[in-house]
Amino acid sequence: MKVTITARHIEVPAAVKEMLDSKLQKLEKFEHKIVAVHAIFDKEKYNYTAELTLFAKGMTLVGKAKDRRDLLTCMEKALMKMKEQLRRHESKMVERRRRLMRKREIPVFGTDEL
Numbered sequence: 001m002k003v004t005i006t007a008r009h010i011e012v013p014a015a016v017k018e019m020l021d022s023k024l025q026k027l028e029k030f031e032h033k034i035v036a037v038h039a040i041f042d043k044e045k046y047n048y049t050a051e052l053t054l055f056a057k058g059m060t061l062v063g064k065a066k067d068r069r070d071l072l073t074c075m076e077k078a079l080m081k082m083k084e085q086l087r088r089h090e091s092k093m094v095e096r097r098r099r100l101m102r103k104r105e106i107p108v109f110g111t112d113e114l
Helices: 014-029 071-105
Strands: 002-008 034-044 047-056 059-067
Touching: 002 014, 002 047, 014 071, 034 071, 047 071, 059 071
Parallel strands: 002 034
Antiparallel strands: 034 047, 047 059
16 A cells, blocks of 8 residues: 655644554454555644545545644544545445345245345
């Protein structure tokens, strides 16, 4: 997985980079093949902004968050949003597979197919 970090009007501390890498490794538990992640960190007056774009096989997810406290909290909020999107997408795919399997197992009476 390739991680690209862009900082606007701020220096990103090494602790934030390490935390981002460790949190992204936890997203590997989902079945999706994550290709790259682009993280954009920004500071405007007193507001921190984190925008994470995840590129996976067949989809692109975006998680944005704003926070006044610090950059780390802002990044964690964006990661939580992205994790929720991945979880929701995975559950939809599982339900879709289950539906297709149910259709194949139940024979329809009154047709020539058995």
